[in-house]
Amino acid sequence: MPASAANPPFAPSSPAVRAIVTRFYDLLEEDQAYADLRAVHAADLGPVRHGLTRFLTGWLGGPRDWFERGPCIMSLHRAFPITPALADQWAMAMTCAIAAQDDIDPAIADSMTQALGHMTRGMINLGLDDSAAA
Template sequence: MSVADDVTLAELTLYERLGGANAIDHLVDTFYAQMDTVPEAATIRAMHPDDLGPIKAILKRYLTEWTGGPRLYSPEKGHPRLRSRHVGFPIGEAERDAWLSCMRTALSVAIADDVARIEIYTNMAKLADWMRNLPGNPHDARRAGH
Protein backbone atom coordinates (compact mmCIF):
# COMPACT_ATOMS: atom_id res chain seq x y z
CA MET A 1 0.00 0.00 0.00
CA SER A 2 1.40 3.41 -0.92
CA VAL A 3 1.28 6.62 1.10
CA ALA A 4 -1.45 7.86 -1.25
CA ASP A 5 -3.50 4.77 -0.39
CA ASP A 6 -3.03 5.49 3.33
CA VAL A 7 -4.25 9.06 2.92
CA THR A 8 -7.26 7.89 0.94
CA LEU A 9 -8.11 5.25 3.55
CA ALA A 10 -7.76 7.83 6.33
CA GLU A 11 -10.19 10.11 4.53
CA LEU A 12 -12.91 7.47 4.27
CA THR A 13 -15.64 7.36 6.88
CA LEU A 14 -16.24 4.13 8.75
CA TYR A 15 -19.51 3.90 6.81
CA GLU A 16 -17.58 3.89 3.53
CA ARG A 17 -14.97 1.44 4.85
CA LEU A 18 -17.74 -0.93 5.96
CA GLY A 19 -19.22 -0.90 2.47
CA GLY A 20 -21.98 1.70 2.68
CA ALA A 21 -25.73 1.07 2.66
CA ASN A 22 -25.51 -2.48 1.35
CA ALA A 23 -23.12 -3.49 4.11
CA ILE A 24 -25.26 -1.84 6.80
CA ASP A 25 -28.36 -3.62 5.46
CA HIS A 26 -26.52 -6.95 5.41
CA LEU A 27 -25.12 -6.34 8.91
CA VAL A 28 -28.51 -5.54 10.45
CA ASP A 29 -30.31 -8.38 8.66
CA THR A 30 -27.63 -10.85 9.76
CA PHE A 31 -27.68 -9.49 13.30
CA TYR A 32 -31.42 -10.04 13.68
CA ALA A 33 -31.18 -13.46 12.01
CA GLN A 34 -28.68 -14.35 14.72
CA MET A 35 -30.99 -13.04 17.39
CA ASP A 36 -33.79 -15.20 15.95
CA THR A 37 -31.74 -18.41 15.91
CA VAL A 38 -29.10 -18.36 18.66
CA PRO A 39 -30.51 -19.90 21.87
CA GLU A 40 -28.42 -17.58 24.07
CA ALA A 41 -30.18 -14.61 22.46
CA ALA A 42 -33.71 -15.75 23.34
CA THR A 43 -33.95 -13.29 26.23
CA ILE A 44 -32.99 -10.28 24.14
CA ARG A 45 -35.12 -11.45 21.21
CA ALA A 46 -38.11 -11.53 23.57
CA MET A 47 -37.56 -7.81 24.22
CA HIS A 48 -38.37 -7.09 20.55
CA PRO A 49 -41.69 -7.18 18.71
CA ASP A 50 -42.54 -10.21 16.60
CA ASP A 51 -42.27 -8.09 13.45
CA LEU A 52 -38.68 -6.91 13.32
CA GLY A 53 -39.17 -4.83 10.16
CA PRO A 54 -39.60 -1.44 11.85
CA ILE A 55 -36.80 -2.06 14.36
CA LYS A 56 -34.45 -3.17 11.58
CA ALA A 57 -35.18 0.03 9.67
CA ILE A 58 -34.39 2.13 12.75
CA LEU A 59 -31.12 0.29 13.43
CA LYS A 60 -30.10 0.64 9.78
CA ARG A 61 -30.69 4.39 9.91
CA TYR A 62 -28.90 4.69 13.25
CA LEU A 63 -25.85 2.68 12.15
CA THR A 64 -25.67 4.58 8.87
CA GLU A 65 -25.39 7.87 10.71
CA TRP A 66 -23.29 6.49 13.61
CA THR A 67 -20.64 5.25 11.18
CA GLY A 68 -20.43 8.55 9.30
CA GLY A 69 -22.93 7.96 6.53
CA PRO A 70 -25.92 10.08 5.60
CA ARG A 71 -27.98 11.59 8.41
CA LEU A 72 -30.94 9.24 8.35
CA TYR A 73 -31.61 8.78 12.06
CA SER A 74 -31.39 12.12 13.84
CA PRO A 75 -33.70 14.11 11.55
CA GLU A 76 -36.48 11.68 12.47
CA LYS A 77 -35.56 10.62 16.01
CA GLY A 78 -33.37 13.44 17.33
CA HIS A 79 -30.47 12.65 19.64
CA PRO A 80 -30.13 8.87 20.04
CA ARG A 81 -30.43 8.89 23.87
CA LEU A 82 -29.91 5.13 23.61
CA ARG A 83 -29.72 4.42 27.31
CA SER A 84 -32.95 6.28 28.10
CA ARG A 85 -34.69 4.65 25.11
CA HIS A 86 -33.77 1.23 26.50
CA VAL A 87 -34.40 1.91 30.20
CA GLY A 88 -37.58 -0.18 30.15
CA PHE A 89 -35.64 -3.30 29.21
CA PRO A 90 -33.55 -5.17 31.79
CA ILE A 91 -30.01 -5.13 30.43
CA GLY A 92 -27.31 -6.81 32.45
CA GLU A 93 -24.10 -8.59 31.57
CA ALA A 94 -25.90 -11.60 30.06
CA GLU A 95 -28.05 -9.41 27.80
CA ARG A 96 -25.04 -7.32 26.79
CA ASP A 97 -23.04 -10.44 26.03
CA ALA A 98 -25.85 -12.01 23.99
CA TRP A 99 -26.27 -8.81 21.98
CA LEU A 100 -22.53 -8.57 21.36
CA SER A 101 -22.34 -12.22 20.35
CA CYS A 102 -25.03 -11.70 17.71
CA MET A 103 -23.30 -8.54 16.52
CA ARG A 104 -19.86 -10.16 16.43
CA THR A 105 -21.18 -12.92 14.18
CA ALA A 106 -23.07 -10.44 12.00
CA LEU A 107 -19.94 -8.32 11.61
CA SER A 108 -17.88 -11.37 10.63
CA VAL A 109 -20.46 -12.28 7.96
CA ALA A 110 -21.29 -8.81 6.62
CA ILE A 111 -18.09 -6.78 6.87
CA ALA A 112 -15.07 -7.75 4.78
CA ASP A 113 -12.66 -5.03 6.01
CA ASP A 114 -10.92 -6.54 9.06
CA VAL A 115 -9.78 -3.19 10.46
CA ALA A 116 -13.22 -1.60 10.06
CA ARG A 117 -14.87 -4.67 11.60
CA ILE A 118 -12.62 -4.47 14.66
CA GLU A 119 -13.16 -0.73 14.96
CA ILE A 120 -16.94 -0.96 14.86
CA TYR A 121 -17.01 -3.93 17.24
CA THR A 122 -14.77 -2.11 19.74
CA ASN A 123 -17.06 0.91 19.67
CA MET A 124 -20.19 -1.24 19.89
CA ALA A 125 -18.79 -3.15 22.85
CA LYS A 126 -18.29 0.12 24.75
CA LEU A 127 -21.80 1.21 23.83
CA ALA A 128 -23.30 -2.15 24.82
CA ASP A 129 -21.57 -1.97 28.18
CA TRP A 130 -22.91 1.56 28.70
CA MET A 131 -26.44 0.28 28.02
CA ARG A 132 -26.45 -1.99 31.07
CA ASN A 133 -29.07 -0.80 33.53
CA LEU A 134 -29.25 -3.61 36.07
CA PRO A 135 -27.47 -3.37 39.43
CA GLY A 136 -23.76 -3.82 39.11
CA ASN A 137 -23.18 -1.46 36.18
CA PRO A 138 -20.03 0.49 37.09
CA HIS A 139 -21.29 3.45 35.04
CA ASP A 140 -24.15 3.93 37.50
CA ALA A 141 -21.77 4.12 40.47
CA ARG A 142 -19.62 6.75 38.75
CA ARG A 143 -22.65 8.91 37.98
CA ALA A 144 -23.89 8.56 41.55
CA GLY A 145 -20.51 9.84 42.80
CA HIS A 146 -19.31 6.58 44.33
Protein backbone atom coordinates (compact mmCIF):
# COMPACT_ATOMS: atom_id res chain seq x y z
CA MET A 1 0.00 0.00 0.00
CA PRO A 2 1.51 3.40 -0.93
CA ALA A 3 2.42 5.88 1.77
CA SER A 4 -0.17 8.55 2.53
CA ALA A 5 -1.38 10.58 5.50
CA ALA A 6 -3.50 7.57 6.48
CA ASN A 7 -0.67 5.12 5.80
CA PRO A 8 2.70 6.79 6.43
CA PRO A 9 5.81 4.73 5.65
CA PHE A 10 6.62 4.87 9.36
CA ALA A 11 4.23 4.87 12.29
CA PRO A 12 4.06 8.17 14.22
CA SER A 13 6.18 6.79 17.06
CA SER A 14 8.17 4.66 14.70
CA PRO A 15 11.12 2.77 16.12
CA ALA A 16 12.71 3.20 12.67
CA VAL A 17 12.61 7.00 12.87
CA ARG A 18 13.97 6.95 16.41
CA ALA A 19 16.69 4.51 15.33
CA ILE A 20 17.72 6.78 12.43
CA VAL A 21 17.94 9.80 14.72
CA THR A 22 19.78 7.87 17.42
CA ARG A 23 22.32 6.56 14.92
CA PHE A 24 22.72 10.00 13.31
CA TYR A 25 23.56 11.76 16.58
CA ASP A 26 25.63 8.83 17.83
CA LEU A 27 27.78 9.25 14.71
CA LEU A 28 28.20 12.95 15.49
CA GLU A 29 29.33 12.11 19.01
CA GLU A 30 31.55 9.13 18.18
CA ASP A 31 33.05 9.62 14.71
CA GLN A 32 35.68 12.31 14.18
CA ALA A 33 34.64 12.52 10.52
CA TYR A 34 31.70 14.57 11.82
CA ALA A 35 33.62 16.73 14.32
CA ASP A 36 32.85 20.02 12.56
CA LEU A 37 29.15 19.18 12.43
CA ARG A 38 29.16 18.18 16.10
CA ALA A 39 30.86 21.48 16.98
CA VAL A 40 27.91 23.57 15.73
CA HIS A 41 25.54 21.76 18.10
CA ALA A 42 24.98 22.42 21.80
CA ALA A 43 26.66 20.16 24.34
CA ASP A 44 23.32 18.50 25.12
CA LEU A 45 22.01 16.79 22.00
CA GLY A 46 18.77 15.72 23.70
CA PRO A 47 16.64 18.60 22.41
CA VAL A 48 17.86 18.27 18.80
CA ARG A 49 17.42 14.49 18.90
CA HIS A 50 13.81 15.07 19.94
CA GLY A 51 13.31 17.80 17.33
CA LEU A 52 14.75 15.76 14.47
CA THR A 53 12.59 12.80 15.45
CA ARG A 54 9.48 15.01 15.32
CA PHE A 55 10.59 16.61 12.04
CA LEU A 56 11.26 13.29 10.31
CA THR A 57 8.03 11.78 11.64
CA GLY A 58 5.99 14.63 10.14
CA TRP A 59 8.08 14.75 6.97
CA LEU A 60 7.40 11.05 6.45
CA GLY A 61 3.64 11.47 6.80
CA GLY A 62 3.09 11.16 10.54
CA PRO A 63 1.80 13.85 12.90
CA ARG A 64 2.82 17.31 11.70
CA ASP A 65 3.15 19.00 15.09
CA TRP A 66 6.77 19.96 14.35
CA PHE A 67 5.66 21.82 11.21
CA GLU A 68 2.78 23.56 12.96
CA ARG A 69 4.87 24.91 15.85
CA GLY A 70 7.04 27.50 14.16
CA PRO A 71 9.64 28.31 11.53
CA CYS A 72 10.43 26.11 8.59
CA ILE A 73 13.53 23.93 8.68
CA MET A 74 15.40 26.28 6.34
CA SER A 75 14.66 29.37 8.45
CA LEU A 76 15.58 27.53 11.62
CA HIS A 77 19.07 26.83 10.28
CA ARG A 78 19.69 30.21 8.66
CA ALA A 79 21.54 31.51 11.75
CA PHE A 80 24.16 28.76 11.52
CA PRO A 81 27.23 29.04 9.27
CA ILE A 82 26.67 26.15 6.87
CA THR A 83 29.48 25.48 4.41
CA PRO A 84 29.42 22.90 1.63
CA ALA A 85 31.68 20.68 3.77
CA LEU A 86 29.34 20.94 6.77
CA ALA A 87 26.32 20.14 4.60
CA ASP A 88 28.20 17.15 3.20
CA GLN A 89 28.94 15.93 6.74
CA TRP A 90 25.25 16.17 7.64
CA ALA A 91 24.17 14.36 4.47
CA MET A 92 26.77 11.62 4.94
CA ALA A 93 25.86 11.05 8.60
CA MET A 94 22.16 10.88 7.69
CA THR A 95 22.88 8.52 4.78
CA CYS A 96 24.83 6.24 7.14
CA ALA A 97 22.10 6.43 9.79
CA ILE A 98 19.40 5.49 7.29
CA ALA A 99 21.54 2.73 5.72
CA ALA A 100 22.08 1.20 9.18
CA GLN A 101 18.36 0.40 9.41
CA ASP A 102 17.85 -3.05 7.88
CA ASP A 103 14.07 -2.83 8.18
CA ILE A 104 13.67 0.14 5.82
CA ASP A 105 12.79 -0.62 2.21
CA PRO A 106 15.86 0.25 0.09
CA ALA A 107 13.77 2.37 -2.30
CA ILE A 108 12.40 4.43 0.61
CA ALA A 109 15.89 4.73 2.11
CA ASP A 110 17.27 5.97 -1.21
CA SER A 111 14.44 8.48 -1.65
CA MET A 112 14.96 9.74 1.89
CA THR A 113 18.71 10.21 1.51
CA GLN A 114 18.33 11.97 -1.82
CA ALA A 115 15.60 14.34 -0.60
CA LEU A 116 17.33 15.11 2.69
CA GLY A 117 20.65 15.63 0.91
CA HIS A 118 19.00 18.06 -1.49
CA MET A 119 17.44 19.95 1.42
CA THR A 120 20.78 20.07 3.22
CA ARG A 121 22.58 21.49 0.18
CA GLY A 122 19.88 24.17 0.05
CA MET A 123 20.95 25.33 3.53
CA ILE A 124 24.50 26.21 2.47
CA ASN A 125 25.06 29.88 3.28
CA LEU A 126 28.86 30.17 3.44
CA GLY A 127 31.75 29.15 1.27
CA LEU A 128 30.08 29.18 -2.11
CA ASP A 129 32.36 31.99 -3.23
CA ASP A 130 34.01 32.78 0.13
CA SER A 131 31.10 35.01 1.12
CA ALA A 132 27.71 34.54 2.67
CA ALA A 133 25.03 33.23 0.34
CA ALA A 134 22.12 35.51 -0.39
